[in-house]
Amino acid sequence: MADTVGSFSRSFAQQPWALWRRQAGRLTLIEVRRNLFSWKASWIYFLAFVPTLLIFIHGLVDRHFVEGISDDTNVLAGIVQFYYVRLGIFFGCLGIFSRLIRGEMIERSLHFYLLSPVRREILLLSKFAAGSISAVLLFETAMVANIALMYGPFGAAGRDYVFHGAGLAQSEAYLVIVPLACLGYGAVFLLLSMMFKNPTPAAMLVLGWEAINPVLPSVLQKISVASYLRHLMPVSIPGEGIFALLTVETEPVSGWAAALGLLLLIAVVLTYSCYRMRRLEIRYTTE
Amino acid sequence: MSVYKHDYRPFAGKVTPRWMRIYVLSRYGAAEAWSSKITVGLFVLSLLPLVIFLIGIYLANNPLARALIVKGSSGAIDIDAGYFLKMLEFQSWLALILTAWIAPRLISFDLADNALPILLSHPVSRFGYVLGKFLAMFMFLSIVTWIPCLLLFAYQAYSSPLPWFAAHLSIAAGLFSGAILWITVLSILGLALSSWVKWRVVATGAIFAAVFVPAGVGAIMSAILRTRWGFLLNLPMMMSVLWQRMLGAHPIFAEKYALPTPAILAMLLASCVCFVAMLNARIRAREVVRG
Numbered sequence: 001m002a003d004t005v006g007s008f009s010r011s012f013a014q015q016p017w018a019l020w021r022r023q024a025g026r027l028t029l030i031e032v033r034r035n036l037f038s039w040k041a042s043w044i045y046f047l048a049f050v051p052t053l054l055i056f057i058h059g060l061v062d063r064h065f066v067e068g069i070s071d072d073t074n075v076l077a078g079i080v081q082f083y084y085v086r087l088g089i090f091f092g093c094l095g096i097f098s099r100l101i102r103g104e105m106i107e108r109s110l111h112f113y114l115l116s117p118v119r120r121e122i123l124l125l126s127k128f129a130a131g132s133i134s135a136v137l138l139f140e141t142a143m144v145a146n147i148a149l150m151y152g153p154f155g156a157a158g159r160d161y162v163f164h165g166a167g168l169a170q171s172e173a174y175l176v177i178v179p180l181a182c183l184g185y186g187a188v189f190l191l192l193s194m195m196f197k198n199p200t201p202a203a204m205l206v207l208g209w210e211a212i213n214p215v216l217p218s219v220l221q222k223i224s225v226a227s228y229l230r231h232l233m234p235v236s237i238p239g240e241g242i243f244a245l246l247t248v249e250t251e252p253v254s255g256w257a258a259a260l261g262l263l264l265l266i267a268v269v270l271t272y273s274c275y276r277m278r279r280l281e282i283r284y285t286t287e
Numbered sequence: 288m289s290v291y292k293h294d295y296r297p298f299a300g301k302v303t304p305r306w307m308r309i310y311v312l313s314r315y316g317a318a319e320a321w322s323s324k325i326t327v328g329l330f331v332l333s334l335l336p337l338v339i340f341l342i343g344i345y346l347a348n349n350p351l352a353r354a355l356i357v358k359g360s361s362g363a364i365d366i367d368a369g370y371f372l373k374m375l376e377f378q379s380w381l382a383l384i385l386t387a388w389i390a391p392r393l394i395s396f397d398l399a400d401n402a403l404p405i406l407l408s409h410p411v412s413r414f415g416y417v418l419g420k421f422l423a424m425f426m427f428l429s430i431v432t433w434i435p436c437l438l439l440f441a442y443q444a445y446s447s448p449l450p451w452f453a454a455h456l457s458i459a460a461g462l463f464s465g466a467i468l469w470i471t472v473l474s475i476l477g478l479a480l481s482s483w484v485k486w487r488v489v490a491t492g493a494i495f496a497a498v499f500v501p502a503g504v505g506a507i508m509s510a511i512l513r514t515r516w517g518f519l520l521n522l523p524m525m526m527s528v529l530w531q532r533m534l535g536a537h538p539i540f541a542e543k544y545a546l547p548t549p550a551i552l553a554m555l556l557a558s559c560v561c562f563v564a565m566l567n568a569r570i571r572a573r574e575v576v577r578g
Contacts, residue, residue: 047500051507058511075510087503091496098488106486200491201325201388207495 023118024126031130035096036137044095044134047088048142051079055146059153066157073170076150077235080143080174085181085229086210089139093185094203096135100127102193108284124277128190128270135182143178147171173234173255180232180262184225187269194276222261231258308411312419313426319396320389320427329388333381333431340374340439348446366443368536371458374436375530379469382428383498389427390477391490393420398569399485407572417478417566424474433466461533469526472555479562482569498522515544519554 035041101124104110113123151158151167161167188206192199213224221227230236231253253261303311320326346353347364364370397403406416440459444452477494484490505520518524524540529551531539538545 050504054504054507054511061512075507078510079507083503083507087500091492091500094492095489098492102488103486106488198488198491200488200495201384203492204384204387204495 020119020122024122024129027113027118027123027126028130028133031100031127032133035099035130035134041134044092044138047092048138049145051083051088052142052145052149055149059149064153064155064158066154069151069154069157069161072150072154073167073235074237076146076174077170077233078237079146080177081233081237084139084143084178085226086207089135089178089181090185090207090210092139093131093135093182094189094200097128097131097186097189098193098199098203100131100190100193102197102199105282105284110282114280114282120277120280121274124190124274125270128186128273131186131190132179132183135186136179139178139182140175143174147174170234173232176259177229177232180259181225181229183266184228184262187266187273188225191269191273191276194273194280223265225262225265228258228262228265231255305410309415309419309422312406312411312416313422316393316420316423317427319392320423323388323392326385326389326392329381329385330431333378333385334435336374336377336381337435337439340370340377341442343370344439344443344446348443348448366447368455368458368461368534371436371440371462372530372534372536374439375432375462375465375534376527378432378436379466379526379530382432382470382473383495385428385431386424386473386477387491387494390424390474390494391481391484391487393423394478394481395485395487395490398482399487403570404572413567413570413572417570420478421474424477425470428470428473429466432470433463436462436466458534461530461535465526465530465533468529468555472522472559475559475562475566479565479569482566509544515546516550518544518546519550522558525551525554 035044101110104113114120147162147167151162154161162171189199189203192202192206196202210224210226213221213227214230232255343364344366346356347366353364397406403416407413411419437459440455440462444455476497480493480497481487481490484493502521502523505517505524508517508520509515510517524544525546527539528546529548531537532548
C-alpha cells in the first residue's frame with residue numbers, strides 16, 4: 001500500500017506541471033480574447049447588461065423613497081431568480097460553452113489543437129476555464145452594477161442597507177450564485193456540445209428539466225444546477241400561476257452544502273467530459 | 288460528337304408557370320425538413336397530446352366509457368373554450384420546438400454553402416425564394432396546429448349528444464385564426480433568424496432565445512418600471528392572452544397584467560416587419576469570401 005502511494009506521488013511529482021500550466025495559460029488567453037473581444041460575443045453583453053440598463057433607467061426616471069427599498073430588493077431577487085439563472089446565464093453559457101468545442105468542429109479548426117502536443121484534458125480544461133472566466137466576468141460585473149444602481153439612488157439609506165444592513169448578505173449571496181450558475185451551466189453545456197452535433201435541443205431539455213425540477217423526487221433534484229442555486233437565494237420570490245410550480249418549497253439545505261453539491265456536480269461532469277475528450281474523433285464530413 | 292459542336296438552344300418543353308415556381312422551393316424545403324429522423328420523431332411527439340385530448344373528448348361524450356375508465360370519479364369533463372385553449376397552447380409550443388429545428392434547415396444550408404446566388408440565378412425572385420421557404424414552414428406547422436385542432440373540434444361536434452357545433456363556432460374561428468397568427472409569426476421569425484446565423488446549431492438556440500429572453504426582459508421592465516407595457520416583449524404571454532380572447536375562454540392572467548388587444552396585434556405586426564427587414568437585408572444574391 002505504502003509502495004503504491006509512494007510510486008503514485010513520485011509519478012505525480014514527475015509530471016510536467018510547469019509545461020501544462022504554460023499551455024493552459026496560453027489556450028485560456030486565446031479563448032478569453034475570442035469570447036470577450038469579438039462582435040460575435042456582443043449578444044452575451046446584451047444578455048448580461050440589459051437588466052443593468054433597465055435599472056439605470058429606473059434610477060433616472062423614478063423617485064426613490066426609503067420605504068421603496070424592500071420593493072426594489074424583491075425586484076432584484078426576481079431578476080436574479082427568474083432572469084439571470086433561468087434565462088440570461090443559461091443562454092449566455094449555452095452560447096459561450098457550446099462554441100468552445102462544437103464551434104471549432106463546425107469551423108473545422110479543432111484538429112489544429114488535437115494535432116498539437118497538448119494533452120486533451122489540458123485542452124478541455126483550458127477551454128472550460130476560458131469560458132468560465134468570460135461568463136463570470138460579464139455576469140458578475142453586471143450583478144455588481146445592478147446592486148450599485150439599484151440601491152445607489154436611495155442615497156445614504158441605500159448605502160446603509162448594502163454595507164450595514166440585510167443588503168450585505170444578499171449582495172454576497174448574489175455574487176456567489178452568479179459564478180456558480182456560470183460554472184454549473186458551463187460544465188453541462190460543454191459536455192452536451194461534445195455529445196451532440198446540435199446541442200441546442202438537449203439544452204432545451206435541460207431548461208425543461210430545470211423548470212420541473214422542484215416537483216421531482218429529492219434524488220432527481222440533485223441532478224440540476226438551479227436546485228442547488230435555489231437554496232442559496234437570500235430572498236425567495238414566489239411565482240404566480242403556472243410559475244408557482246417553479247417555486248415549490250423543498251427540504252432546506254445549508255448554503256455550504258448547496259455550493260459544495262454544485263461544485264461536486266461540476267467536477268463529475270468535467271471528469272466525464274475529459275473521458276469523452278480522450279476518445280473524441282472528428283469527421284468533418286459529417287458535421 | 289465533340290462537346291463544342293453542340294448548339295445551345297432554348298428549352299422547348301413545358302415551362303412551369305411563374306406562380307408555381309415557389310412551390311418547387313417549398314417542395315424541396317419540405318423534403319429537406321422531413322429528411323431528418325429527428326424531424327419525424329418531433330412530429331410524432333407533437334401529435335401525442337392530441338391523442339390525449341381526443342380521449343378526453345371521447346370520455347366527455349360517453350358516460351358509460353367514463354364510468355368504466357375513470358372509476359370512482361363522477362366529475363364530467365367540460366369540453367369548452369378552456370379545453371380547446373389548452374389544446375391550442377400545447378400544440379403551439381410544440382410548433383415552436385419544430386420551428387427551432389426545421390427553420391435553420393431550410394435557410395442556413397443555402398447561406399452557409401453560398402448556394403443563394405445559384406438559386407437566385409434561376410427565374411425565382413428574392414420574394415419568391417422567401418415565400419417558398421415560408422410556405423414549406425407554414426404547411427409543416429399547420430399539420431401540428433390548426434388542422435388537428437379543427438379535426439378535434441369537428442369530432443366533438445359529431446360526438447356531442449346535444450346540438451353543439453353552431454353554438455360553439457366561435458371556438459373554431461378562434462382556433463383557426465389564433466393558430467394561423469402564431470405559425471405566421473413563428474415562420475417569419477424562424478426564417479429571419481436562420482438567415483442571420485451561419486451555423487444551424489446557433490440558429491436553433493437563437494430561435495428559442497428570441498422568444499424567451501425578451502419575455503424575461505419584459506418581465507424585468509414591468510417589475511422595475513412598475514408598468515404593464517413591459518409584457519409587450521413577452522411573446523408567450525401576449526399569445527396566451529390573444530388566444531384566450533379569440534376563443535372566449537376565462538382570463539388566464541390577472542386584470543392588472545391585461546394588455547389591450549390592439550397593442551398586442553400592433554406589437555406582433557411590428558415584430559413581423561422587423562423580421563421581414565432582416566430577411567430583406569440578408570437574402571441577396573451575393574457571395575461572401577473571407578480571408
